[in-house]
Amino acid sequence: MLYTVAMNLNTLWTPLILVNFKAYTQAMGKKALELANMAESVSAETDVCIGLAPQYTDIQQLAQKSSLPIFAQHVDPIWPGSFTGHILPQAVKEAGVVGTLINHSERRLKLAEIDATVKMTRDMQLASVVCTNNAKVSASAAALRPDFIAIEPPELIGTGTPVSQAKPEIIIKTETLVKQINPEVIILCGAGITKGDDVTAALRLGTKGVLVASGIVKAKEPKKVLLDFAQAATTV
Ligand code: G3P
DSSP: OOOOTTSOHHHHHOSEEEEEOTTOGGGSTHHHHHHHHHHHHHHHHHTOEEEEEOOHHHHHHHHHHOOSOBEESOOOSOOSSSOTTOOOHHHHHHHTOSEEEESOTTSOOOHHHHHHHHHHHHHTTOEEEEEESSHHHHHHHHTTOOSEEEEOOGGGTTTSOOHHHHOHHHHHHHHHHHHHHOTTOEEEEESSOOSHHHHHHHHHTTOSEEEESHHHHTOSSHHHHHHHHHHHHHOO
């Protein structure tokens, strides 16, 4: 199914489980496709939207072989031209992405760059998922009118200590500030999410989904974990 940003993202894609493959070799090449096929079967079984953010080199194969929404992990706010080593939004869109992460804590940007990238993704009908590290940064990001904000305290990333249970106050504060500035923004949370209860807690706090990485990509049984996430998302 062709996902277009013009459709109502809230209806189409939430609750959303967005899996960030980062630069993990467990989610690269053939293994990226295996993870995508697994995620597709979980999405079909539970009717929960699962998005994937693979490495650039795997975008095309996943977009062609999977019906799940595929996201870039970053794009540069550039138009075609002499930009060696940059990631052209038009190129990843043609490769099949429907959106992109922006300002992930492992790919931090200046405010002006976030602004330019959100504007460009809007112009190109790509969904923008701006990653933030605290409530005030989330409020600033909301003013730039992204489609999604993913609040992720960097100190919890990869720890298995879930933001939704360890730092619920940061999510609540983010929602309060963001809704004051731009009630249209869809709020996700991430960092340390490793089990269904963490997803339940995130949704009960009012977010519309989670951004996860190691809890799925580095799991001994990724399908079992993702199914636990998805089933939790259907019971809130
Ligand atoms: O993009 C999501 C990521 O930063 C969260 O990492 O490994 O704690 O799920 P992890």
